[in-house]
Amino acid sequence: MKHLIDPMDLSVQEIDHMLHLADDIIAHKEKYREVCRYKKLATLFFEPSTRTRLSFEAAMLELGGSVLGFSSADSSSSAKGESVSDTVQVVSGYADIIAMRHPKEGAPHVAARRSMVPVINAGDGGHNHPTQTLTDLMTIYREKGRLDNMTIGLCGDLKFGRTVHSIIKAMSRYENIHFVMISPEELRLPEYIIKDVFEKKQISYKEVRTMEEVMPELDILYMTRVQRERFFNEADYIRLKDSFILDTYKLKRAKQDLCIMHPLPRVNEIDIKVDDDPRACYFKQTLYGKYIRMALIMTLLGVSADED
Amino acid sequence: MKIDSIKNGIVLDHIQAGKSMQIYHYLGLDKLDCSVAIIKNAVSNKMGKKDIIKIADTLDINLDVLGYVDPDITVCYIKDSKIAKKKHVELPERITNIIRCKNPRCITSVERGIDHVFKLADRENRIYRCIYCEAKKSEY
Ligand SMILES: [Zn+2]
Numbered sequence A: 001m002k003h004l005i006d007p008m009d010l011s012v013q014e015i016d017h018m019l020h021l022a023d024d025i026i027a028h029k030e031k032y033r034e035v036c037r038y039k040k041l042a043t044l045f046f047e048p049s050t051r052t053r054l055s056f057e058a059a060m061l062e063l064g065g066s067v068l069g070f071s072s073a074d075s076s077s078s079a080k081g082e083s084v085s086d087t088v089q090v091v092s093g094y095a096d097i098i099a100m101r102h103p104k105e106g107a108p109h110v111a112a113r114r115s116m117v118p119v120i121n122a123g124d125g126g127h128n129h130p131t132q133t134l135t136d137l138m139t140i141y142r143e144k145g146r147l148d149n150m151t152i153g154l155c156g157d158l159k160f161g162r163t164v165h166s167i168i169k170a171m172s173r174y175e176n177i178h179f180v181m182i183s184p185e186e187l188r189l190p191e192y193i194i195k196d197v198f199e200k201k202q203i204s205y206k207e208v209r210t211m212e213e214v215m216p217e218l219d220i221l222y223m224t225r226v227q228r229e230r231f232f233n234e235a236d237y238i239r240l241k242d243s244f245i246l247d248t249y250k251l252k253r254a255k256q257d258l259c260i261m262h263p264l265p266r267v268n269e270i271d272i273k274v275d276d277d278p279r280a281c282y283f284k285q286t287l288y289g290k291y292i293r294m295a296l297i298m299t300l301l302g303v304s305a306d307e308d
Numbered sequence B: 001m002k003i004d005s006i007k008n009g010i011v012l013d014h015i016q017a018g019k020s021m022q023i024y025h026y027l028g029l030d031k032l033d034c035s036v037a038i039i040k041n042a043v044s045n046k047m048g049k050k051d052i053i054k055i056a057d058t059l060d061i062n063l064d065v066l067g068y069v070d071p072d073i074t075v076c077y078i079k080d081s082k083i084a085k086k087k088h089v090e091l092p093e094r095i096t097n098i099i100r101c102k103n104p105r106c107i108t109s110v111e112r113g114i115d116h117v118f119k120l121a122d123r124e125n126r127i128y129r130c131i132y133c134e135a136k137k138s139e140y
Helices: A012-027 A048-063 A084-091 A107-114 A130-144 A162-171 A191-199 A234-244 A272-276 A282-301 B020-026 B063-068
Strands: A042-047 A066-070 A097-102 A119-124 A151-157 A177-182 A205-208 A220-223 A260-261 B009-016 B036-044 B046-057 B074-079 B081-089 B094-096 B117-123 B125-130
Touching: A012 A282, A042 A048, A042 A084, A042 B020, A048 A066, A048 A119, A048 A282, A084 A097, A084 A107, A097 A107, A097 A272, A097 A282, A097 B063, A107 A119, A107 B020, A107 B125, A119 A130, A119 B009, A130 B125, A151 B094, A162 A177, A205 B081, A260 A282, B020 B036, B020 B046, B020 B063, B020 B125, B046 B117, B063 B094
Parallel strands: A042 A066, A042 A097, A097 A119, A151 A177, A151 A220, A177 A205, A220 A260
Antiparallel strands: B009 B046, B009 B074, B036 B046, B074 B081, B094 B117, B117 B125
């Protein structure tokens, strides 16, 4: 049985297949309205994440399936001390597929070993969040029409941001990708990613300290949040935070077809005036997230739309 | 000090001095019926001091963990008082329930009855990672 625990569990071909399927779902929604009829998705959210849960539930409902589950640990059996293994063995008797979020790293891996149905990791602490990575790939693919030959700028907290690490690994599998890291010294990309990904695969990358100096080169600008608590002192935070806020002024020198992404929720790292710019893709990104989750659920359940 | 040589069994030689008791437990020798001799601080030309473990009358012990504990150990299989086979240990691909994941955010810190499994991620640099959270084994 196939699960999705780590974004790199999927081959480039499997991702390709899902992107095409999601594309077709967008183009022919009516064709997919019943493909998961009588199928149930269990959303086991041991910690709340309303956005992700709703995306999964909307995806399943749009495929004609139904959903059940819980949305925080205190409303679940884990509050009574039940283990992940036990919960999953029980639930996999009630549902056809499971989407699980858990504050502990590796919890979905434990679940997959015990489950009788496919398990999707919907985020395990600061570790993996493969459907976010799929969402990001889908956004780039839809907005650019390709996943190769481009320059990707990643801005903000590159040290702790798991979405950034995942998108780097995922995009490094495509041809002719250039990465530009935009972050304060304190939050630069960890050395092991530079070594394991960029140097091992001989991928071109550079590190800069301001957005302005690289803006004209970028095809994608992936923004992340710079959190106050990541800094040792308030003075450093105040000094640096404006450098990593995107506003309409900084966008002046950007390409006309730049695609601005953000995993959301945003705090202040993108000025709300940018929202009206056609290059802002972060709200579309969440919508793409629903379609790629539809494609993922179909793939893991092994269902397809009847061709006529 | 003289210890009788064994007729049939396994001799673990060139153990780093002081590590023999740890290995005794890792291999589960405390649970075996056969006689086991542990020689501590034996004189070694190569190493100065070394430990040796002699296990009599059994050849069927999973020795995978040795490569993880001490890659310099030599394993000698003894048959009819002669060395039948001599081999150097290798880093195992997986080690189960030998070390515990120390990452407080790892599911193994709360889930009961779970195996602590580490996978060899980088043979050259002897790096093992927890199969659940992918944290590196912290040096013990
Ligand atoms: Zn772990």
